[in-house]
Amino acid sequence: MTQFSIITSIYKNDKPEFVRVALDSMLINQTVKPTEIVLVRDGQVTEELDRLLDEYEARYPKIFNIIRLKQNGGLGKALKLGVESAKYDIVARMDSDDICLPNRFELQLRYLEQHPDVDIIGGQMTEFIDTPDNIIGKRIVPCDNEDIYGFMKNRCALNHVTVMFRKESVLKVGNYQDWFWNEDYYLWVRMMKTKCQFANVPEVLVNVRSGADQYARRGGRKYYESEKGIKKLQLDNKMITKMEYRYFVAQRYIIQILLPNWLRGWVFRKLARKK
Template sequence: MFSDSPPAVTVLMPVYNAAGLLRQDASALEAAVHSVLCQQFHSFELLAVDDGSTDGTAGVLHRLAAQDQRMRVLHVSHGGIVSALNAGLAAARGRYIARMDADDICHPHRLTLQAAHLDSHPETGLVACRVRFAGDRAACGGYARYVDWTNTLLSSQDIALGRFRESPFAHPSVMFRASTVHAHGAYADGPFPEDYELWLRWLECGVRMAKLPQTLLDWYDPPTRLSRTHGNYGTDNFYRLKTRYLARWLAARNPHHPHVTVIGAGRTSRRRAALLREHGIVIDRWIDVDPRKIGNVVDGARVHGRDALPEAGRGFSLAYLAGHGAAEELVPFLESTGRRNGTDFLLAS
């Protein structure tokens, strides 16, 4: 039986048709559950939400729950990850919610360290951790580089400024306050990644977020991962979501609003930046280092070289750079000229 006192943490794990997912001939689901139940933190519950599975998932979950009273199973009709997550949030008993997926592995100190951070930082609404990419780096280099990038975002400022490049967290690595959900809303359903929308919305509302420097989760990359298979996670939907929040950020933070300079005049950069116009943003000029592009006119704005970048305080620049490592080369150059990230420029891809 559960204690009358609620646990400090609810580990929320949505599960759908995971009974047959194997890793090295062992059950990935059982390994994920075991990694939670072996936490050195004591005051937690593991809430597994079975999203209407049609395989043997329910039986596996009930067998595991019968072995440990800290685990309970919630069955819902199949409605997708958002409805499963929100059903779990409604049933959660903890003051903190730790996300977990059914194919990842928690390190033993994860809950201890994240809960301690929230306990000692009442101004912080969400804390994540670094993760280990547990997929095939040779076959999935892009995903691996994304994980490496997220692991560089530790401070609240870096997370806030980096949020318009990519989602700053691995979803199953976060722990947040249940009160944050009550204040700013749960997961939203729509043609977008549900976790990224939540981070953007909460950050827009002023929720402070942080990331621990410790690596506390092994993040696997199976071919069935929703971000690889579901249309909500497609590139176009990702950029439309991001642009909507970016446009509102610019309206509040860009002293030259609605005017911006866009760094990057390649085909991909132009297509992504053009979404800004749907929100009333005016692109004054394009900046590129390719001499073949300089002098061209794109949608009424001329392409210039770097010497045409607005000086600090005289304009705002958005960088849409598709090339790997291009943004990391651009930032030191801009900062060496007195321009400040978040004040004079921002990385948007």
Template sequence: MNFDVPKITVLMPAYNAGKYIGEAIESVLQQTFTDFELLIVNDGSTDDTADVIRSFTDPRIVMIHQDNKGVAQALNNGLKYARAPYIARFDADDVCHIERLQLQYDFMISNPDYSIIGSAADYMDMEGTYLFTSTPPALNNEHIQQLEHSVCPFIHSTVFYKKEVILKAGGYNEHAYTYEDHFLWVNILKDQKACNFSQPLIKLRLNPESITIDEKWRPRRFLEIKYSTLKSRNITSHEGNLLAEIGEKQYSPKIKQGSYYALCAKKLLINNYHPQKARLHMARAICVSPLRLDNYLLYTISYLPEKLIAWLHKISSGGHYND
């Protein structure tokens, strides 16, 4: 093993992730594939994130610091310091399946014409309880290339890609507030081969502190800008400032918490039919945001038969704005 030039850089941005990052780091260190560096970009955390990272003594862990500039800049900063030719994206509150790196590395070596590979993911709540399994919207390259611009082809924490391809494309666009990954894919996939594994390779944690809230809670103006920029594959600094302004207004514990409970309820109802558990989460969402009528609607729908709920979801998902 050569620690000077690792085969893989696991790139992990971290902001106030002290509650979960220890488990995330452990899941990387326990990988069956061992020739990697774990590059953690501490994005101006104000909690004990840095202390938790420093509590590990494994020489493969590298921590760099930056002022709180957001995930896109943290990723771009990490790409500059990454030593390996392959990047495995990973978030500080998620958990890697033990063979994740080995499977993705072996595929990339055996299929050098591919530049990006992702996978399905098991979603869990903030306590680590399983919620549902999410399969990407397309698995093979042909189907990925046929996706509408509005559909994100990858679950970001699962992706494994060639660093040079991302750097050549200019990295993550820092104006694409909360969808910097989706914006990157629409700009590079036309020239690159990609695929997704059907099996889950990570456990992805939903939690109220997450930067991304359920899209159903975004105002229409935010979604209009998002999908128009994805369609044009271009975003201006003015549009980025508008997105950030809208997003920062929503960045409150109340909205985050309400969105979290509503999203857990929706997934428990639609993806993993547990109506009683879903109603418990909806009741919490209603307590947080009693004026949101869609919370009451979802609570009522939870009493319908599973097949009818699935049919209603299929119809409602046919519009422009996707989950």
């Protein structure tokens, strides 16, 4: 199958035991293994994390391309550098504490080979707490390009940690850029502006590590302004109507500003996840 790169990043708060599980799910437990892993160390990390990186770099010298940044610049900048540094035309995205299912890359590569017009392919994801078998929810997204464009009017239609894309398509729209907690959504909207073709496979590709604090991170004015800015970009480019924009802003103001964390978590689990 086609050679491909994976881009991922770590920073000081990542737990070495989680990073090890994530790396093994990409490297060892796959039916089709990556040709390259571009790992951006986003600033100084713990000695234990550095030792882990040294270990994998020594074990897989032909696969690992570790970029060690002296200062933390944020996820958007790290991923931008990762894409630019990737050697291959096909690039997969992965987080440093999640778990790829064994046939993830095989499914996505086969789809891209069979659909040369598709620029980016994602898939479904599950979420777990503590142990991988303790599944607490599933985020289902549409598979067809037209349905994805429609879904994007209200919510992000690609599970970021599941995507695989053509490097040229991402570079053409300016690559990843810094946008608080929504670097992915911002990139997808810019790809939509150029009529890129999107797709998702119906299978679950990644099991995502979750926790109670994730809903706290999705609240607050800064997160609200981030999503509001993306919707304004969609409005300005006639991807959504003024009514859709106003509805979204009002909805997100209630969820992200007014609701306490515990209630926000309930809303996300009920409306955006399936058991």
